[in-house]
Amino acid sequence: MPVALLPPVTGGSYRSPGTVPLTSGPRYLRGPRNGMWHRPRAAVQYPERLVWTLWCGPAMFDQADQPVLRADETPDGQPVCGTCVGRALGAGQDEVPATLPALTFSPRWLAPPRCPGSRSWDLYERPAGPAHGSVGACLACGDLVALRAFRGWHGYVSAVEHVPGPGLLPGCPFRAWKHIHRRPSGRAGCVCGWHDEPPAGGNGHA
Ligand SMILES: [Zn+2]
Ligand SMILES: [Zn+2]
Ligand SMILES: [Zn+2]
Ligand SMILES: [Zn+2]
Structure with a gap:
């Protein structure tokens, strides 16, 4: 069952041809090289790809050559981002489920998603x-x-x-x-x- 999404707030404009904000989406998403499921807060369909915004912050690119996995229930035991679930349920995005998935807020996730050496001229x-x-x-x-x-x-x-x-x-x-x-x-x-x-x-x- 799809879940309602919020307006994207940033990114996209009704003036750009082929750009549409999604109003509903799956409950959980997992990036192709990601070990953890997250929850989408908003999404914008651009002509070349779909960009999901996660409740925990980052954006997730969804494109034909690297599709994002979608699920309404996560497979048993697979870790789910606790930040995403807490914020989504706290904001009332959908009903609080009878059982919660395996919530994770791991030290690995505390590390920055991109290395601080990225795009640095001296590192x-x-x-x-x-x-x-x-x-x-x-x-x-x-x-x-x-x-x-x-x-x-x-x-x-x-x-x-x-x-x-x-x-x-x-x-x-x-x-x-x-x-x-x-x-x-x-x-x-x-x-x-x-x-x-x-x-x-x-x-x-x-
Ligand atoms: Zn998350
Ligand atoms: Zn600095
Ligand atoms: Zn310092
Ligand atoms: Zn690095």
């Missing part, structure tokens, strides 16, 4: 040795990522947008991953200097 290093062309090591997560020249008024080379690799640096207790830059040490760290301090009594980071 990568080209590997030593023969020219690797357009590949660099991300200083924030350690992964090898593609580099691209972004034009615009900056005109700089930076790492492409990517999900954080397993070596993602810990978030600053104050600013999380919001202001990660290349520090004077040459390593990635928060602009406040938290990552630069030697690990000493109390704050517990290495």
Whole structure:
């Protein structure tokens, strides 16, 4: 049974041909490479793809070559985003179900969905040795990522947008991953200097 969706608020306009906000959709969505189900708050059909907005924040692109999975009930035991379910039910998007799915709010989800090294002009290093062309090591997560020249008024080379690799640096207790830059040490760290301090009594980071 479809669930009512809210107006998208951002994105789309009645002036753009072929662009329509959806008024109803499935209860749960899961991205093609996502381990968790989420709940849609709104959706806009653009000519080339459908863009879902999730209750927990991010947008999910739904296109022919990478379709989003849809479900009214999630398969048994599969994790469901607790933020999405809490907000959707709190907002009265539909009836509170008799049984709730396996709600998850995992530390993994606490990590930023995109690496702070994404699109940063100083958070990568080209590997030593023969020219690797357009590949660099991300200083924030350690992964090898593609580099691209972004034009615009900056005109700089930076790492492409990517999900954080397993070596993602810990978030600053104050600013999380919001202001990660290349520090004077040459390593990635928060602009406040938290990552630069030697690990000493109390704050517990290495
Ligand atoms: Zn969610
Ligand atoms: Zn990275
Ligand atoms: Zn900053
Ligand atoms: Zn900080």
